[in-house]
Amino acid sequence: MKAEFLSAMVGDVSEFFSDHWLNSPRVYQAALAQPAELLPVSELVKTLTSSALRGPHVRLIKQGALVDRLKYLRTIRLTADHVPDVVEPDLVLGEFGAGATIVVDKLEDFALPVRGACMSLRRSLSMPVHSHAFITPPGETGFRAHHDPISGFIVQVHGAKRWKVFARTETSVSNRTYSIDDLGKPIIETTLHPGDVLYIPHGFPHVATAPEVMSVHVTFSCPAPTWADSLRPLIENILASAEFKNVPNHFASNSSSYHLGLQEHAAEFVKRLVQGVEDLDLRADESKEPAIANALEGLELISRGRPEQTLICKRQDMRIDSSVDGLDLLRIDDAVLKLPQRFRAALDLLLSQEYSLLSDLQEAIGATPATALVSRLAAYGAVVASNRASS
Numbered sequence: 001m002k003a004e005f006l007s008a009m010v011g012d013v014s015e016f017f018s019d020h021w022l023n024s025p026r027v028y029q030a031a032l033a034q035p036a037e038l039l040p041v042s043e044l045v046k047t048l049t050s051s052a053l054r055g056p057h058v059r060l061i062k063q064g065a066l067v068d069r070l071k072y073l074r075t076i077r078l079t080a081d082h083v084p085d086v087v088e089p090d091l092v093l094g095e096f097g098a099g100a101t102i103v104v105d106k107l108e109d110f111a112l113p114v115r116g117a118c119m120s121l122r123r124s125l126s127m128p129v130h131s132h133a134f135i136t137p138p139g140e141t142g143f144r145a146h147h148d149p150i151s152g153f154i155v156q157v158h159g160a161k162r163w164k165v166f167a168r169t170e171t172s173v174s175n176r177t178y179s180i181d182d183l184g185k186p187i188i189e190t191t192l193h194p195g196d197v198l199y200i201p202h203g204f205p206h207v208a209t210a211p212e213v214m215s216v217h218v219t220f221s222c223p224a225p226t227w228a229d230s231l232r233p234l235i236e237n238i239l240a241s242a243e244f245k246n247v248p249n250h251f252a253s254n255s256s257s258y259h260l261g262l263q264e265h266a267a268e269f270v271k272r273l274v275q276g277v278e279d280l281d282l283r284a285d286e287s288k289e290p291a292i293a294n295a296l297e298g299l300e301l302i303s304r305g306r307p308e309q310t311l312i313c314k315r316q317d318m319r320i321d322s323s324v325d326g327l328d329l330l331r332i333d334d335a336v337l338k339l340p341q342r343f344r345a346a347l348d349l350l351l352s353q354e355y356s357l358l359s360d361l362q363e364a365i366g367a368t369p370a371t372a373l374v375s376r377l378a379a380y381g382a383v384v385a386s387n388r389a390s391s
Contacts, residue, residue: 004120004124005116005117005120005121005124006120006121006124006125007124008031008032009028009031009032009153009155009197009199010026010028010031010197010199011028011031013124016199020199020201021151021201022151022201022202022224023201024201025165025187025188025198025199025200025201025204026198026199027188027190027192027196027197027198028196028197028198028199029195029196030195030196031195031196031197032155032195032197033195034195035155035156035157035158035194035195036157036158036194037113038113038114038117038155038157038218039107039111039113039114039133039157039158039216039218040113041158043110043111043113044111044133044135044216046110047104047107047110047111047133048087048089048092048102048104049089050110051076051086052110053086053087053104053110054085054086054087055069055073055084055085055086055087056085056105057087057104057105057106057109057110058072058087058092058102058103058104058105059102059103059105060072060092060095060096060100060101060102060103061100061101061103061142061143062095062098062099062100062101062142063099063141064141064142064143064144064177067095067100069085071091071095072087072088072091072092072095073085073086073087073088073091074086074088074091096135096137097137099137099140100137100140100142101134101135101136101137101140101142101143102133102134102135102136103132103133103134103135104132104133104135105130105132106130106131106132107131107132107133107218108130108131111131111133114131114218117131117220118130118131118220121153121220121222125222127222127223127225128222128223129220129221129222130220130221131218131219131220131221132218132219132221133216133217133218134215134216134217134218134219135214135215135216136161136208136209136210136214136215136216137210137214138210138211138212138213138214139209139210139211139212140209140210141207141208141209141210142208143207143208144177144178144180144207145164145166145177145178145179145180145183145205145206145207146175146176146177146178146205146206146207147168147169147170147175147176147178147202147203147204147205147206148175148200148202148221149175149202149223149224150202150221150222150223150224151199151200151201151202151221151222151223151224152199152200152219152220152221152222153197153198153199153219153220153222154192154197154198154199154200154217154218154219155196155197155217155218155219155220156192156193156194156195156196156197156198156215156216156217157194157216157217157218158194158214158215158216159194159210159213159214159215159216160191160192160193160194160210160211160213160215161191161192161208161209161210161211161215161217162189162190162191162192162208162209162210162211163188163189163190163191163192163198163206163207163208164186164188164189164206164207164208165186165187165188165189165198165200165204165205165206166183166184166185166186166187166204166205166206167183167184167187167204168201168203168204168205169203169205170203176205178205180207183205191211192217201224202224231273234273234276234277235273237276238269238272238273238276239269243265243268244265244269248261248262301385301386301387302358302371302374302375302378302385303371303375305358305385305387307357307358307359307362307367308357308358308359308388309387309388310357310358310359310385310386310387310388311355311356311357311358311385311386311387311388312350312355312356312357312358312361312374312383312384312385313354313355313383313384313385313386314350314351314354314382314383317332317333318330318331318332318350318351318382319331319351320347320351321336323341326340326341327339327340327341328340328341328343328344328347330347332377332380332382335380337376337377337380337382339373339376342365342369343365343369343372343373345364345365346361346362346364346365346369346370346373347373349361349364350377350383357388358370358371358374358385361373361374
């Protein structure tokens with residue numbers, strides 16, 4: 001599910017961007033061969049019954065209205081503390097049985113396959129992407145007809161859902177609900193089955209109903225950033241610099257000096273803004289795996305994997321700056337790590353090549369010191385461990 005998730009959903013990515021992205025909805029039937037792998041029933045049950053699931057992650061919607069959160073949240077005692085806003089699974093199930101749709105927001109925080117799909121989409125789209133699970137009882141609609149301020153990829157995972165999508169009513173980034181009678185004839189009317197994907201850009205009203213079976217779908221939501229959204233961080237960064245915080249004298253004896261100063265600052269502002277746009281990295285920051293996830297996965301492989309099959313790859317610029325009091329000072333980007341000099345032979349080997357086998361490092365300085373060295377470097381994100389057979 002993780003690799004090239006966009007192309008798995010839409011097929012020809014170039015055609016999708018030219019014909020549909022931000023412009024028109026589209027159904028992709030049987031796009032995913034094994035949709036249940038994205039959110040297995042066991043993973044869904046585990047998420048909904050986890051004591052880590054808190055109020056901000058869960059919404060219940062019944063007949064177009066939010067269910068009062070007090071109906072399904074409680075406070076629990078954890079050691080000496082009381083933890084509020086914990087989702088009570090039995091209360092959620094009761095509301096579900098009474099017709100409420102369960103929405104789990106930021107599903108990627110709980111389901112690893114969904115997290116991988118999110119990060120793949122972030123790389124493809126160069127923007128943040130979040131995920132939401134919608135679990136709707138048979139015969140229920142959940143949300144009234146509405147349009148969203150985001151674009152979304154709807155992936156049917158279990159069951160089925162009938163969708164109606166109507167012509168775009170406005171292009172501004174906002175949300176709005178509608179009376180179904182005011183929308184006219186749908187431009188798309190379809191029933192999604194497991195593996196089907198529906199793309200809906202922002203501004204297109206839609207409504208969906210589970211037929212005679214329960215429906216589970218995952219929506220991957222993508223913001224529709226305006227030009228103002230794109231420029232605002234650059235503008236705020238420029239205006240925060242010292243020269244724009246000086247207080248001008250509006251009442252100087254020579255009034256032209258104020259206007260001259262205003263022109264000079266405006267020219268400097270425009271210059272910096274243009275330079276900032278040229279230097280802007282358009283790649284989405286969130287496309288990177290969380291460092292802690294990489295570190296923990298690497299540490300598990302280092303400690304449990306076969307040394308002759310464990311590849312250690314440098315991820316960051318590293319060099320030995322100097323040696324002081326029996327310690328080598330290893331510079332990792334802007335950080336300095338102090339390492340015992342008994343690690344030096346393995347460290348030299350690591351620094352001399354892109355990849356090293358853990359077994360070679362262990363041969364250089366011994367199994368325990370080599371494992372300790374690589375574990376410390378992995379915790380800093382300086383190296384990453386992988387299985388040689390899968391590389």
